[in-house]
Amino acid sequence: MLSARGARWAKVGYAHGVQNRYDPVKNPQGAVKLENAENSLMHSELAQFIDGLSFDQSCCTYSEGYTGSLRLREAMANHLNAHFAPASAIDAEEITFAxxxxxxxxxxxxxxxxxxxxxxxxxxxxxxxxxxxxxxxxxxxxxxxxxxxxxxxxxxxxxxxxxxxxxxxxxxxxxxxxxxxxxxxxxxxxxxxxxxxxxxxxxxxxxxxxxxxxxxxxxxxxxxxxxxxxxxxxxxxxxxxxxxxxxxx
Ligand SMILES: Cc1ncc(COP(=O)(O)O)c(C=O)c1O
The missing domain is CATH 3.40.640.10 (Type I PLP-dependent aspartate aminotransferase-like (Major domain))
Structure with missing residues (x-):
């Protein structure tokens, strides 16, 4: 059982609108979100600085919420399943980063x-x-x-x-x-x-x-x-x- 505050927080959705995010190439009809304090003007310079052109620029954003991107959570689920031998496979949705x-x-x-x-x-x-x-x-x-x-x-x-x-x-x-x-x-x-x-x-x-x-x-x-x-x-x-x-x- 969760505490009263835990049960309250569990009802809050933290995911940002990843579903239909604008991308000039991959999703030109997507939505441009203006509500987040993200400076997208710097993304290509940041990506270049970090890892050349292969770096996924969505990693510079709030992207999929505060608990880690799906890509990161999937990588951790794979790591845990490969090295921790859980009784049943761990799913990315069960993982939170902090x-x-x-x-x-x-x-x-x-x-x-x-x-x-x-x-x-x-x-x-x-x-x-x-x-x-x-x-x-x-x-x-x-x-x-x-x-x-x-x-x-x-x-x-x-x-x-x-x-x-x-x-x-x-x-x-x-x-x-x-x-x-x-x-x-x-x-x-x-x-x-x-x-x-x-x-x-x-x-x-x-x-x-x-x-x-x-x-x-x-x-x-x-x-x-x-x-x-x-x-x-x-x-x-x-x-x-x-x-x-x-x-x-
Ligand atoms: C048992 C244990 N838990 C947690 C921590 C703290 O971890 P973090 O530095 O990731 O906050 C430490 C660090 O010494 C630890 O020994």
């Missing part, structure tokens, strides 16, 4: 949680310190830190620690709306094995919360002194129940 993962984390907090409503996001400890700013500063969302104690952070045993954290928060009147994991983990440098991801996805399904997986270091694996390193598994790889909503970035 200026960095900090912004994506904040956007996820905004759409998952209502402000000033005792709503919170759950995180395991230790964790990337900037989450506390990125998820909370401007969103009005709280963080509930969960310690996995002396259990191994990446084994399925962490699932019961998160479940206990969820229940303890609920007993204090806090409503957890999402669990954020970092995979490969910052600062620990390890990856979550598939069975742990499945356990976490099942927990999120039981509790009706989002799983947000920050995979900024995807496909990078550090060696371990004590054993072979765990390979990276994207959260979209395990075949998951359709009612579970998860985000990766």
């Amino acid at each position: 200026a960095g993962v900090t912004n994506l984390n904040e956007a996820c907090a905004l759409v998952a949680c209502n402000p000033d409503a005792d709503e919170a996001i759950m995180l395991g400890k230790p964790v990337y310190g900037a989450f506390s700013l990125d998820l909370c500063l401007r969103t009005g969302v709280d963080i509930e830190y969960v310690s996995v104690g002396d259990r191994e952070q990446f084994t399925p045993a962490c699932v019961s620690a998160f479940e206990a954290g969820y229940d303890a928060a609920a007993a204090r009147g806090k409503k957890i709306r999402a669990l954020v994991i970092c995979n490969p983990h910052n600062p620990l440098g390890h990856c979550y094995p598939r069975e742990t991801l499945v356990g976490l996805l099942q927990l999120c399904a039981r509790k009706g919360i989002h799983l947000i997986s920050d995979e900024i270091y995807a496909l990078s694996v550090y060696g371990r002194a004590d054993r072979a390193p765990e390979a990276f598994t994207c959260v979209f790889r395990p075949s998951i129940h359709p009612s579970i909503h998860s985000f990766i970035h």
Whole structure:
């Protein structure tokens, strides 16, 4: 479920009128849009400067909206399908671009949680310190830190620690709306094995919360002194129940 503000924003269409944009060669009958603050007088000089004549000048415009051009989103969908082995193919329409993962984390907090409503996001400890700013500063969302104690952070045993954290928060009147994991983990440098991801996805399904997986270091694996390193598994790889909503970035 989205927060009230997330549900409101989901109804807003951000796409600009790409459907019938004027082009002197390809679409001479198209519409010339005068409403955007784009200086098309400079496009050919910009294209020349960036990449000679092969550069698509529509990339200098607001083009298809704020979430990335279809061409870019298709390229990312192809990349994810080729290298992240998702359980079902990812479509370009499911992809959104933003200026960095900090912004994506904040956007996820905004759409998952209502402000000033005792709503919170759950995180395991230790964790990337900037989450506390990125998820909370401007969103009005709280963080509930969960310690996995002396259990191994990446084994399925962490699932019961998160479940206990969820229940303890609920007993204090806090409503957890999402669990954020970092995979490969910052600062620990390890990856979550598939069975742990499945356990976490099942927990999120039981509790009706989002799983947000920050995979900024995807496909990078550090060696371990004590054993072979765990390979990276994207959260979209395990075949998951359709009612579970998860985000990766
Ligand atoms: C886990 C994690 N998420 C997000 C970020 C920030 O990403 P960006 O620089 O794309 O905003 C970092 C940067 O250190 C990070 O370690």
